[in-house]
Amino acid sequence: MKQETVLITGCGGMLGQDVYKSFNENYEKVVASDIDLNEPWLEYLDVRNATECRLWVESLRPDIIVNLAAHTDLEYCEENKKDAWNTNALGAENLATLAKEYGALYIYISTAGVFDGKQESYVDDDLAVPINEYSRSKYHGEVFIQKHNTEYFIFRAGWMMGGEDKDKKFVKKILDQLLAGKTELFVVNDKLGTPTYTGDFAKGIIKVIESNKYGLYNQVCSGSGSRYDVAIKMIEYLGLTGKIKVTKVNSDHFKEEYFAPRPYSEILINQKLNDLGINFMRDWDVCLKEYCELLKVQLD
Template identity: 50%
Template sequence: MKKKIYIAGCGGMLGEAFYAQFKDDYIIKCTDKDVNDAWLSFLDFRDLDAYRKDVKDFRPDYLFHLGAYTDLEFCEQNEDETYRTNTMSVENAVYIANELDIPLLYICTAGIFDGNKELYDDWDTPNPLGVYARSKYMGERYVCENAKRFLICRAGWMMGAGPKKDKKFIQKIMNQLKEGKKELFIVNDKDGTPTYTHDFAKNVRYLIENEYWGLYNMVCGGQTSRLEVTEELLKILGLDDKIKINIVTSDYFRETYFAARPACERLLNRKLNIRHANLMRDWKIALKEYIDNYYQGYLE
């Protein structure tokens, strides 16, 4: 008998990977307020009554709460909307999971740290800098303090789902290349850890199936920077000698990206390593697989 998973906020880049990794071996219901795929149905998880009814009608064995506003500038300019979506909807998920006595999955972010350390493990104390980071951290704390059984996984610089759903760094660079740009302006004062959505979803599945509940850092292997990621991307695309990289500081983009961002978001998967449960591959391997699988012919 297949187990059932209700996945809320499944319309984004992470949801695409969760759908792919779980659909064959579980009965899943995937919902989002943006119904952008045939396998999605409509639900706005900010509406507690609708959320509760939809989950209860499905009677799942697990509740996965994925969705959030992740545009930092939007979050700074829309504080109440951000807390309603990123924090209070997580409280909704906790109520529902506890009522049904099922485990809850919540996704958090490396962005909840202040960037003053070179590396953060699972036990370092977060100190969020902006509205987005604070909203996510308050969601994490609520789950930790109130959910009966939970899994919280902190992701780094997310990459996945290709041109259709990737709104993050890789897609932004690919857009510039597609537009024919011969020069890129890349910051070299931001460090972090890429996180491939499919590796992330596979590792979540491993923890769920082994019932390793709790809070985990979950990022790809290898510590890096925005500059190094760009250099590796150009190498994979065979464009490293055709595109000029101009190194700049974050001040260069301050009008566009005005929200506070930590200088360092590097996570260490210490708990996964200690449990021998770390399935996350090196970021360079994951990046190559991502480009090979999702961007064939994209720049032609």
């Protein structure tokens, strides 16, 4: 158990519970915060408020600041550009500035979406060309931190899955359709990515920061595929093969609901983690099977 103090922001989302658990298991004092106090262990902190952030850091004097706070819904970010920027970009700036001033290690979560998708896959140092408001705001955070901080870790995630009741992404949307009694699922097959399990991602953060090899890292599960591929495996692991039909569609099928620009490929390769021998991520297929075991109880 490390005798250090950790401040986690934005900890009420789908990644937060696993990150909170991983840090709690390894650090003496962990304070988790969010603007949505959906857990008894959460305290209120709005990363958009620079004064509020300063008061927290001055009082707590954390050794590590972990910033999970973000608007990740692409359509919300397109329609609410100012709020997305204030949270994702300026919030990152507020905490990065304080981390530098108070000598704290700063951990920031970014996204595979910073790339334009024109390549089949991307390594850590490939040129980022964000194509939507969400990824532009997250990429701003990356650039600011690399320019102003020296002790930092930036972790780029892929298609997140995990969080169970707090899951807001693809796996949860499929589960919701099943719970609603749908027997046919229409799933996009013309976009590629790398699913990333929250449990592995959180444990990976702990192990990588112990290396003290500061920098920016792709950190996704191994393997890749389309959302159709994920849906097929999900149906299999939930024991519903033959009971649920999964139909391929292209992105235009959902263009009114999901109108934000999305890259063709968000496949990341954990090249730097592999080169340094600190890649602890498992295959997405293995992680999805594990996650589906947790989700099965909701279908019983």
